[in-house]
Amino acid sequence: MKKPLGELHKGQKGRVDSFNDKQLSLRLMEMGFLPGEDIQVSHIAPMGDPIAVSVFGYIISLRLEEANTIIVEC
Amino acid sequence: MLKQQHINAKKNISLKALKVALVGNPNSGKSSLFNVLTGLNQQVGNFPGVTVEKKTGMSNFGSTKAEIIDLPGCYSVAPKSIDEEISFNVLCNPSNLDKPDVVVVVADASNLKRSLFLCTQIIDLKVPAILVLNMIDQADKKGVTIDIEALSVELGIPVVYANARKQTNIKALTEVLSQPVGVSEKTIVDVGLLSAIDFTEAKLICSVNNTYSAFAISNSPAVFLDADKVLLLELSFQKHNYNRQQVQSSEALHRYAAIGEIIKKCTSISPVSESKVHATLDKILAHRVLGYLIFLIVLFFIFQAIFTWSAYPMDLIEKGLMGASVWLTDLLPTGILANLLCRGIIPGLTGVLIFVPQIALLFAFIAILEDTGYMARVSFIMDKLMRKFGLNGRSVIPLIGGVACAVPAIMSARTISNWKERMVTIMVTPLMSCSARLPVFTLLIALIIPSDKTMWGFSSQGITLMMLYLIGLVSALLSAYLMQFFIKTKEKSYFIMEMPNYRSPRWDSIGIIMIEKVKTFVLSAGKIIVVISIMLWALSSFGPEDTFGRVEQKYSTREFRQQLSEKEILNKIAAEKLETSYTGMLGKKIAPVISPLGFDWKIGVSLITSFAAREVFVGTMATLYSVGDSENTHTVREKMAASINPITGGKTYTFAVGFSLLLFYVFALQCMSTIAVVYKETKHWKWPLIQFLYMGALAYLSSFIAYTILK
Incomplete structure (x- = not known):
């Protein structure tokens, strides 16, 4: 099933599929969000936003609006 | 090779x-x-x-x-x-x-x-x-x-x-x-192969001879190319149907593919049992209850450090320089030079050096927080809350630091990487009630609220003090909220941030950071502070024509000598000299402007002198009411309380006047050091000027409203 990264619950794993924001997608790819890459939600901030994901061998935090530009296959 | x-x-x-x-x-x-x-x-x-x-x-x-x-x-x-x-x-x-x-x-x-x-x-x-x-x-x-x-x-x-x-x-x-270092012969990704064009035109327009340079420059042309060259590039790309974004994405994918190949050849991975320490730490530090609790404790420590611990070295610096001033007064012949040195330059230097302990301590803490990786977690748990006010998760440190002193706090806003969020933080931090406001607050509260009065079982004085701090905090957040609509930037606020691994701090590097921060403060903001301090000294030490001589002559008559003690005469001379000085004249000049707030010319003079530092208000009041010894706040308060308004015949410091003055000190940017440090941090006089004006407007309006309602 494909859905935006922001909709995954804590601990859920998936695979990067595509992006829906062209501008942001370049930065995301540069930082290791490559299509096909394994991804896991490792933390969600107390107020539900931002979230921290484990991808490409490290942990990155992003705001929900940014996370939702990443479509994940899970 | x-x-x-x-x-x-x-x-x-x-x-x-x-x-x-x-x-x-x-x-x-x-x-x-x-x-x-x-x-x-x-x-x-x-x-x-x-x-x-x-x-x-x-x-x-x-x-x-x-x-x-x-x-x-x-x-x-x-x-x-x-x-x-x-x-x-x-x-x-x-x-x-x-x-x-x-x-x-x-x-x-x-x-x-x-x-x-x-x-x-x-x-x-x-x-x-x-x-x-x-x-x-x-x-x-x-x-x-x-x-x-x-x-x-x-x-x-x-x-x-x-x-x-x-x-x-x-x-x-x-x-x-x-040794001389050369250029690699390798090309990791040939962008010429990824796109339909060969970048010959782009190379010419950008004046470079390398394809990848032309590609990189033409992806972000507006950063340093002239507008006509940007246009030429645009036209050239349109002509060839060049899709910039697609080629950039393709570059990223090809680059990572090439990197994958290189890594396969150069690294080996032996399986290790993964340490669970980081994950556990994250679980605690980003926890919805524990996370905030721990952050609160950390903030409390930082606050203690810059509020309480730094008080000892600050006291030492003040006493040391005061000693130097006394020593020089005895050493030098009385005259303008000694006066300038002891009352203009040395207080100016004190005004600079007094911040050194706070700056050093705050930056030591910040360096430790950044180094250990904890700062990233603070951003993580505070981001949503602070974003609502147009601030950054890291704005918490400057805001809390501002309760001790706005000067190191504003410097600490450097940790905020987003320009706009950093500017908003700098602009509102001085609204947090700093420690220099405390002597003014306690003096005025004691003046207008009886110490035995209680409210819900608590001392009314204590509740008023707390309220003033809250007003500061709320107005800082509200100002930040409004300011985000006025400060414009083309930079988009991203929050895509790496959460670094937890590490132990590098102590030697922290030492360097402390020294560097102190050095830059003393050398850049310090100059401005000394200059303003000398200006304030000159205004208070000189009057038009021979007014000072007349004051001294007046008190040298036998009539006064017989009635008053030596000390009383000296105090009276000091009070009258200040009244007839340029500062005194200025205070009387602005009296009509501040009278709607309930302020008389004496308060006007104190507002001017306390621009050096807010607590100077108490000292100036002591001089104006001929108390002499400014250490003795008790007598200052008694004199002020006994003071009679010549127009109404009642007390000068009524509840309305006192409260109006309290509000004025909550809001007004009465601090040359803050102005100097904001200039240093923003590199533009525009920012401290806007800050001075908007905080002044807030002060004037709220004092006016309070006085009009209460009088």
Whole structure:
């Protein structure tokens, strides 16, 4: 099933599929969000936003609006 | 394997320092490498036109003298923030004055794949480069072994290990830097093959002869190209149907594919049992209850440090300089010079040095928080809350620091990487009630609220004091909320941020940071503070014509000598001199302007003098009411309480006047040091001016409303 990264619950794993924001997608790819890459939600901030994901061998935090530009296959 | 292109030929180097630029991802340990290489030979300035910190330092590699520049952290040569634009400009602009002779790419060895992205882009730019693998210990823990010789062959540039945190292995880097460094013969990704065009026109327009440079510049043309060249590029690309975004995405994918191949050849991974420490720590520090609780404790410690601990050295500095002043008064013949030195310059110096302990302590704490990786977690848990007010998760530190003193707090806003959020933080921090307001608050509260009065079982005085602090906090947040609509920027607020691994702090590097911060404050903001202090002294020490002589003459008559003691006469002379000085005249001049707030000319004078520092209000009141000894606040209060308003016949300091004055001190930017430090941090007089005016307007309006309702 494909859905935006922001909709995954804590601990859920998936695979990067595509992006829906062209501008942001370049930065995301540069930082290791490559299509096909394994991804896991490792933390969600107390107020539900931002979230921290484990991808490409490290942990990155992003705001929900940014996370939702990443479509994940899970 | 290296094409040994001699840069500038060796004989030139001995005359001109070799320009070395440190480049790397944020958190790659670049700054600590910079600290190790340059020690205390650092200079902090700003890049032209922007408020991004520019750190340079000198170092010697064998017989080679080098000027090292620490470029802002970046992820690629496609800039997304002002910081990254700076690094991009220095790396890609052929006519940039800081254009380096050698680029040292600092990479986090524990995440080699991502670090090599920027590194291989720099290789493709065809600039002489060295790769430094930092944080090898972290890679070891992950079970990753890197064959640096093989990596050097694959990349075509020298590769060395360095552990900046432990200062070991820096030797390998300095040895490579003492030799001429060449340009790699390798091309990691040939963008010419990825697109339909061959960039010949782009190369001409950008005046470069390398395809990848032309590609990088034309992706972010507006950063340094002239408008007509930007247009030419646009036209050329339209003609060939060039899809910029698609080629950029394709570059990223191809680059990571190439990096994957390189890594396969150069690294081996042995399975290690993964440490659960980081995950557990994150679970606690980002927890919805524990996370905030721990952060509260950390904030409390920082607050204690800059509020209580720094009080001892501050006291020492004040007493020491006061002693020097007394000693000089005795030593020097009375006259203008002694007066200027003891009442203008020394208080000015005190006004600068008094901040040193607070700045040093606050930055020690911030360095520890950044170093250990905890600051990233603070941002993480505070982001949503602070974002609502147009602030950044990291704005919490300056805001809380502002309760002790706005000066170090405003300097600490440097940790906020987004320009707009940093500006908003700087603009509202002085609204937090600082420790210099406390003497004014306690004096005035004691004056208008009886100490035995209670409210809900609590002392009314205490509740009023707390309320004043709350008003400060609420107005800071509301101002921030409104300000985000006025401060414009083309920079988009991203929050895509790496959560670095937890590490122990580097103590030697913290020492350097403390010294650097104090040095830059004393040298830049310090000058302004001393100048304003001398101006305030001159205004209070001189009057038109011979008014002072007349005052002294008046009190030298026998009539006064018989009635009053020596000390009483001196106090009366001081009071009348201040009244007839330029400051006194100014206070009387502004009296009509401040009378709607319930203030008389004496308050007017105190408002002017307390611009040096808010607590000076108490001292000025002491002089004006001929108390003499300003240490004795009790007598000041009694004199003020007994003072009669000549117009109404009632008390001068009614509840309405006192409360109005309290509100004025809550809001007004009555502090030259804050103005100086805001100028230093923003590099523009526009910002402190706007701040002075908007806080002044808030003060005037709220005092006016309060006085009108209460009187």
